[in-house]
Amino acid sequence: MDHIGYALYAFGGLGIELLLILLETKIYAIPSESWNTGQNILHWVITCSLWGGIGYLLAQKPPPIQRKPLSALEIFLLLFFASISVGITTVMWGGFKPAAEFTSMGHIDFLIQYVYYAAEAFLLFLILAHGQHGAELLLKKQTVIPYGGILLALTWGLVHVFTQDLFTGAYTFFQALLYGCAFSAAKKNYLFSYLAILFMFML
Structure with a gap:
């Protein structure tokens, strides 16, 4: 299967959570917003297990890994995109997201x-x-254009319009593009890219 297909499988893996929520709300007979601590924890544990399994399978066919060290400019760009992401999230949450969630x-x-x-x-x-790798194979060249981020925005980003609302969808769409820019700035280095995306997503 081509890499675009693998990307769509990963997106489908994210969608499994929606099916799980539907099943759980049927079992509990209450909406997810009313779940207690135990129900939320069970949901997160099951979801993480499913996502971990899917991620493990998809990671068995990785695109080529970039191992070159990042230049000063690339580090600056990585921090720049991360700062924009965290700044937008902080505004959206009305404060530092982890602090708000911890409270x-x-x-x-x-x-x-x-x-x-x-x-x-x-x-x-x-x-x-x-x-990103699938797009570059189609173009037959490497590029700094964040095609992976565009695909993420058109899938994970836009789906939030339907699962939540237009404003949240627009926010998630833009964040996905920032993740793609960070991925390109990190020269597609897996470790740097994942840590940057994790940082931007959590904060």
Whole structure:
């Protein structure tokens, strides 16, 4: 299968959570917003397990890895895109996101949710990596244009318009583009790219 297909599989993996929520709301007979701590934790654990399994399978066919060290300009760009992302999220949340979540959640909820974020960020990274490489194979050349970010925006970003609202969808769409820019700035280095996306997604 081509790498665009792998990227779409990763996106489909994210969508499994929606099916899980539908099943859980049927079982609990209450909407997800009304779940108690135990129900939320169980949901996150199951979701992380599913995402981890899907991510592991898709990571078995990785695009070529860039191992060259980053230049000063690339480090600056990486920090620049990350700063924009965190700044927008801080405005959206009316404060520093982790602090707001820690205040509104218990210690255990907070910890497990951030493990959940790490699992989701891994699938986002796979969409970026496979999407970018797939586009470059089609173009028959490497490019700094964040095609992986564009694919992420058109899938994970736009779906938030339907699952949440237009404003959240626009925010997620733009964040996906920033993730793609960070991925390109990191020279597609897996470690730097994933850590940057994780940082931007969590904060």
